Amino acid sequence: MGAEFVQLSLTPILIGTLSAIACALPGNFLVLRRQALIGDAISHVVLPGIVLAFLVTGSVGTWPMMLGAAAAATVAVGLIEAVRRLGGIEPGAAMGVVFTTLFALGVLLLEQSDTSRVHLDVQHALYGSLESLIWFDAEGWASLVDPVALAGLPPELFRIAAVAALVCLLTAIFWRPLKIATFDEGFAATLGIPTAALGLGLVMTAAVAAVAAFDAVGSIIAIAMFICPPAAARLMTQRLESQIWWSVLFAVVSAVAGYVLAGYGPLWLGGQDAVSAAGMIATVSGLILALAARFGPHRARQGRVRRDDPQPQSR
Numbered sequence: 001m002g003a004e005f006v007q008l009s010l011t012p013i014l015i016g017t018l019s020a021i022a023c024a025l026p027g028n029f030l031v032l033r034r035q036a037l038i039g040d041a042i043s044h045v046v047l048p049g050i051v052l053a054f055l056v057t058g059s060v061g062t063w064p065m066m067l068g069a070a071a072a073a074t075v076a077v078g079l080i081e082a083v084r085r086l087g088g089i090e091p092g093a094a095m096g097v098v099f100t101t102l103f104a105l106g107v108l109l110l111e112q113s114d115t116s117r118v119h120l121d122v123q124h125a126l127y128g129s130l131e132s133l134i135w136f137d138a139e140g141w142a143s144l145v146d147p148v149a150l151a152g153l154p155p156e157l158f159r160i161a162a163v164a165a166l167v168c169l170l171t172a173i174f175w176r177p178l179k180i181a182t183f184d185e186g187f188a189a190t191l192g193i194p195t196a197a198l199g200l201g202l203v204m205t206a207a208v209a210a211v212a213a214f215d216a217v218g219s220i221i222a223i224a225m226f227i228c229p230p231a232a233a234r235l236m237t238q239r240l241e242s243q244i245w246w247s248v249l250f251a252v253v254s255a256v257a258g259y260v261l262a263g264y265g266p267l268w269l270g271g272q273d274a275v276s277a278a279g280m281i282a283t284v285s286g287l288i289l290a291l292a293a294r295f296g297p298h299r300a301r302q303g304r305v306r307r308d309d310p311q312p313q314s315r
Contacts, residue, residue, distance in 0.1 A: 003140040011135045019213035020251035022164040023225035026206040031230040042210040043219040044099040045076045047106030069211040130277045163212035228285035235296030254285035
């Protein structure tokens with residue numbers, strides 16, 4: 001049983017967990033800034049950029065994918081501004097039109113392109129390939145210290161581990177300015193904090209996390225992890241530090257419980273086939289948010305602001 005778990009389940013669970021953490025950390029600040037749907041938007045925008053990068057380079061390596069996603073994000077920003085100015089509509093509506101259109105364009109490109117030799121198709125874009133990221137060379141827990149077996153680990157694990165470490169490092173380095181600018185942007189500007197550059201850096205960090213997670217877990221989990229764990233964490237505490245830890249906990253629980261329930265839940269209920277791991281992980285994260293909204297100790301304060309407490313506590 002141990003050997004089977006290490007070979008078939010350990011790496012998918014680790015990849016799903018690291019993806020969830022990498023998305024949830026910047027998601028905390030996006031939720032507090034009322035920009036939670038930026039994570040949704042990024043997950044949509046990266047698709048056409050990734051497909052075009054593959055068509056141009058013939059590779060699904062990290063750098064082509066990152067550059068393609070960055071190019072798509074740049075085009076999206078320009079289109080949003082053009083639609084907003086020419087159409088005279090609000091930014092939210094312009095954002096919705098552009099991101100939906102670009103995602104649809106990415107789906108069309110996938111359907112019309114020959115991506116049969118790589119794991120890149122519409123289903124992969126939505127659900128990822130988490131179940132297929134197994135460790136073929138593992139023969140049990142002893143493989144964790146076997147250099148030959150470790151060389152056969154899925155490359156997606158190293159990629160998302162590096163991105164998760166980068167996101168954690170950036171969060172630690174820019175913690176103070178991020179916290180100040182998130183709760184009081186005007187005060188941050190008076191302290192000399194470059195709020196515009198900080199906000200752009202936050203979005204770029206979220207984009208890097210989305211691109212790294214996209215290959216393994218698809219857009220569904222990336223969207224859910226940007227929003228659900230941070231939103232649930234906000235219902236548990238009014239302290240930003242505690243919120244970060246709550247969101248990481250919820251992200252880990254969603255990834256682990258979702259993957260286990262996807263693989264074994266139907267069997268426990270008498271079914272024959274497993275269900276989508278990405279769909280179950282997103283479902284579990286949504287259930288956690290629903291429970292926090294119902295039973296969270298600070299749920300009553302969300303949605304209204306008291307006169308004597310105009311800003312959430314950031315200590």
